[in-house]
Amino acid sequence: MIRKLLYLCTDNTDPYHNLALEQYLTDTVPADICILYLWQNRHTVVIGRNQNAWQECRTALLEQDGGKLSRRLSGGGAVYHDMGNLNFTFSLPTAEYDLHRQQRVIVEACRSLGIEASFSGRNDILAAGRKFSGNSFYHHNGCSFHNGTLLVSVDMANLGKYLTPSQRKLQSKGVASVPSRVVNLSELHPGLRISQMQQAMAQAFADVYGLPVTTITESQLDAAEIEARRMRFASYDWIYGRAQPFPFSCGARYPWGEITLELQVEEGVCRDAAVYTDSMDAEFAAPLAEALRGCRFRVADLCGRVREVAACCQIADDLCALLGEQEI
Structure with a gap:
């Protein structure tokens, strides 16, 4: 009582x-x-x-x-x-x-x-x-x-x-x-x-x-x-970190080519990443995917990883703008 x-x-x-x-x-x-x-x-x-x-x-x-x-x-x-x-x-x-x-x-x-x-x-x-x-x-x-x-x-x-x-x-x-x-x-x-x-x-x-x-x-x-x-x-x-695993993807076409980012998000972290592009200079794809693996699924963190990839220096602004548009 x-x-x-x-x-x-x-x-x-x-x-x-x-x-x-x-x-x-x-x-x-x-x-x-x-x-x-x-x-x-x-x-x-x-x-x-x-x-x-x-x-x-x-x-x-x-x-x-x-x-x-x-x-x-x-x-x-x-x-x-x-x-x-x-x-x-x-x-x-x-x-x-x-x-x-x-x-x-x-x-x-x-x-x-x-x-x-x-x-x-x-x-x-x-x-x-x-x-x-x-x-x-x-x-x-x-x-x-x-x-x-x-x-x-x-x-x-x-x-x-x-x-x-x-x-x-x-x-x-x-x-x-x-x-x-x-x-x-x-x-x-x-x-x-x-x-x-x-x-x-x-x-x-x-x-x-x-x-x-x-x-x-x-x-x-x-x-x-x-x-x-x-x-x-x-x-x-x-x-x-309590969210169930889920896939995320986004993409766009730019003068330098088309790109698609695919992420597998688990416990708020990108456990796996893949980058697909038809860009003539596609050497950035593999190091970008590697950089995104293990990154927190937040725009600021993802953009930070993008800018760390030397091969992305010419397209980093476009990629960060793309991520920002997703409102993640």
Whole structure:
């Protein structure tokens, strides 16, 4: 039985820190406690545990614009976070996990603000028939969390900009996101601020569980342990390396000839590469293929390898432009 409620609202906007804190809270939650953790990520795309980053996000464009890509522990689809979005996490013992009760907190928080919200069959929460809260779940070693988004005033243009991958020659068996009609709560409650939503969530938490809420701060937690977890969430291997192997190819015709690059990508790295060209001076093909093998599947890294090949010095700009157009 839940006997105590803890509430933590952080002002840290780094996605890797916030995901690490979420995991830490869940792994250490006592047997009779439920924790409500509210957090925000600045200019971030978060993908689900089993998703292919390149299938879900224009990763190069996000990076170019100063954004961050992150991967959470839970499943579900890709989401865009900015300072108009409030994230929530309920951490509690698995034996006390009650999805409907946890989602009631969100619904009651909205109703206290004059917004009529309802559950949907896909574990989303709707207002005016559109999704403002997508939920995902994680269970491990007797502890669980239920997290999700609360769209308050998210930049919808950016949401579409980064979460709409271009058509490219990439085959993936990853779990693709399911598009949904979304709405900002501020559209239904003009002037709604994040701080108001935070207060409404804290009050609804107490009301739904019928217990007083104790506020905690990060200073009471193990900073070194959280930082160790943050390093994992920020690592290339965690973010990109979980994708299933997939082939990638691109090509174009130039005045100097036609070229096709074919890569086999495994764990975010080009394990094999082939270069096909009808160029009269094709001596660059073999050393280029060799240079691309073992390279991380990122535009900056791939272009770096291209420019290292002496035989490519005259065509490196064309090849890098071609790679950049693929928005990988």
